[in-house]
Amino acid sequence: MSAPRIRSSDEPRILARNERLERLIQGEYRLIWRLLRRLGVAAHSIEDATQQVFLVVAERLDDIQLDSERAFAFGTALRVAQSLRRKQGREHGESDLDARPSSLASTEELAEQRRMRERLDLILEWMPIELRSVFVLFEIEGLTSPEIAELSGAPLGTVASRLRRAREQFRTLVAERAWTSAPMRAEP
Amino acid sequence: MKDPERLLNAGATDEERLLLSAAAGEEPHADGAERLRVLLGLSGAALASGAAVASAQSLPPAAAANAVLTTGKTAAVGATVKVAGAKLVLPWLALALTGAGIATGVFVLERSRSKPQPQLNPRVVHAAPVAPPAELAPPEAPQAHASDMIDIEQAPRESDGQRRLAAKATPKLAHSIARETADLDAARAALREGSAPRALKELDRYMQAHPRGVLRQEASVLRIEALLRSRDVARGKRTAQDFLHDHPDSPYAARVRTLLDDATRPR
Numbered sequence: 001m002s003a004p005r006i007r008s009s010d011e012p013r014i015l016a017r018n019e020r021l022e023r024l025i026q027g028e029y030r031l032i033w034r035l036l037r038r039l040g041v042a043a044h045s046i047e048d049a050t051q052q053v054f055l056v057v058a059e060r061l062d063d064i065q066l067d068s069e070r071a072f073a074f075g076t077a078l079r080v081a082q083s084l085r086r087k088q089g090r091e092h093g094e095s096d097l098d099a100r101p102s103s104l105a106s107t108e109e110l111a112e113q114r115r116m117r118e119r120l121d122l123i124l125e126w127m128p129i130e131l132r133s134v135f136v137l138f139e140i141e142g143l144t145s146p147e148i149a150e151l152s153g154a155p156l157g158t159v160a161s162r163l164r165r166a167r168e169q170f171r172t173l174v175a176e177r178a179w180t181s182a183p184m185r186a187e188p
Numbered sequence: 189m190k191d192p193e194r195l196l197n198a199g200a201t202d203e204e205r206l207l208l209s210a211a212a213g214e215e216p217h218a219d220g221a222e223r224l225r226v227l228l229g230l231s232g233a234a235l236a237s238g239a240a241v242a243s244a245q246s247l248p249p250a251a252a253a254n255a256v257l258t259t260g261k262t263a264a265v266g267a268t269v270k271v272a273g274a275k276l277v278l279p280w281l282a283l284a285l286t287g288a289g290i291a292t293g294v295f296v297l298e299r300s301r302s303k304p305q306p307q308l309n310p311r312v313v314h315a316a317p318v319a320p321p322a323e324l325a326p327p328e329a330p331q332a333h334a335s336d337m338i339d340i341e342q343a344p345r346e347s348d349g350q351r352r353l354a355a356k357a358t359p360k361l362a363h364s365i366a367r368e369t370a371d372l373d374a375a376r377a378a379l380r381e382g383s384a385p386r387a388l389k390e391l392d393r394y395m396q397a398h399p400r401g402v403l404r405q406e407a408s409v410l411r412i413e414a415l416l417r418s419r420d421v422a423r424g425k426r427t428a429q430d431f432l433h434d435h436p437d438s439p440y441a442a443r444v445r446t447l448l449d450d451a452t453r454p455r
Contacts, residue, residue: 018229018230022225025224029221033220038211051224054224055228113214114210116206117210119207120207120208120210123207138194139196139208140208140211140212145189145191156189157189161443163439164439164440165406165439169402170195171201172403173402174201174207175201
């Protein structure tokens with residue numbers, strides 16, 4: 001089977017599409033990666049999961065309104081995370097090899113950071129995904145409530161309410177050392 | 189509406205700070221975005237003329253590589269293209285990239301030669317799902333939700349699976365939170381339906397079942413709201429003031445103040 005030739009008349013549209021994708025990758029690859037990680041995607045799956053998100057966006061780009069790519073990617077990331085978590089089950093002591101530390105830390109510091117991240121992920125596992133995503137985006141990624149509202153399509157009041165609840169749950173779970181009793185995943 | 193201070197900036201305990209800082213310090217590999225670009229056909233190596241890429245699969249790999257590298261026109265790689273009414277889908281992309289895969293890998297490695305880079309994972313570069321799984325269909329347009337400044341927000345629902353698990357003999361916390369959320373949902377539903385007395389009954393039930401519940405602050409706020417809507421406004425105000433006295437830094441403090449302000453405003 002021979003692949004079809006690309007007409008020169010298609011090139012401007014293709015260029016425009018590629019520009020949109022490139023802008024999205026430059027602006028959001030890191031955020032999507034980090035969000036997926038904190039939504040429970042295992043370290044060994046994180047790059048594939050991130051690629052999946054952007055592949056879905058690329059596949060549907062023609063249907064996405066201009067300047068709505070970010071929100072679309074965010075919604076897709078939530079779905080990818082939920083789908084992968086159902087499949088991957090609980091994994092303990094997974095490697096962080098797909099991540100890199102952001103500073104030149106000693107081996108002990110790196111090990112300590114990894115332990116803390118594992119605890120954090122165990123705590124976040126307790127939260128419903130709507131609260132978890134708002135908490136991660138606000139407390140870890142530094143987005144404002146209006147930005148989160150725009151990403152998620154939820155009203156600002158709903159975002160504020162979810163953030164309040166998420167913060168309360170987080171603080172209580174930390175106080176109760178919830179990483180010592182991980183929640184069981186629902187069976188697929 | 190002003191955002192609260194982030195926990196890392198103010199108010200976090202030492203343990204909370206350690207946990208949140210550890211997450212803040214985790215970054216993707218720099219190559220990840222570049223591998224994605226290759227996959228989508230956005231990197232320099234994959235940008236080729238449509239003719240070159242289209243014929244790549246019929247050439248020996250080396251020749252295909254040369255065709256990709258030497259041509260300067262932009263291709264449809266990574267995009268869906270409507271040609272003669274038919275859609276060019278990602279499987280074709282996978283085939284074309286496989287044919288030019290050697291060149292792609294060499295080109296990218298050459299570009300990054302100046303700094304140490306982990307070896308490209310061929311599985312990642314070549315992996316191109318035929319179509320996203322049905323469960324990854326794009327999200328529907330978000331439903332509009334009423335602002336919860338006055339009304340009760342519809343709480344996120346636990347899955348049936350989580351509720352079933354919570355009912356089994358699981359560790360204490362595993363049982364607790366899923367049940368607590370479900371019990372508070374009942375109180376919220378009553379308030380939404382305008383039945384403050386029923387909401388108060390559900391909240392009494394919650395307190396009996398979870399005297400040291402994780403969500404007891406949330407339960408207190410719901411009780412305040414129910415009392416203020418019922419005939420016992422005076423008790424609602426006292427409960428609100430007690431809450432603010434006991435939990436001045438609670439994430440719910442601003443909401444309780446709003447409820448109090450609304451209750452004391454002359455009608």
